[in-house]
Amino acid sequence: MARSISYITGSQLLSLKHRPNIAIVDVRDDERSYDGHIAGSLHYASDTFSDKIPNLVQQVKGKDTLVFHCALSQVRGPSCARRLVNYLEELKEETGIKSVLVLERGFNGWESSGRPVCRCNSVPCKGENTQEAA
16 A cells, blocks of 8 residues: 655656556645646646545556556645555555655646646546646
């Protein structure tokens, strides 16, 4: 069961994100709708995250690695990752989640490094409107 939280770089995530065992969890609030997002990411806004943790656990069944991020991954991303870890420890049942990670530099760092950003409005994101950042 996941007990600690580690960080992952944008380069590491880019090389791993297409693996079927990874879920990317975007905990930004409204800015996701106008700033774009990492293709395929799930959206669980930080302001309602605690109430929706059971939904997230259900949605990521079969995934063993969750990567959290917000705009900068300094407050919301790490705090939501911590809330999930605490929830899993209290749950005391196996969910299959082994690693909980936080994306270094968050979405802003991802986008400013020229990594692909999706601007679709689909929930969940299907990555249908992905383009390299300008």
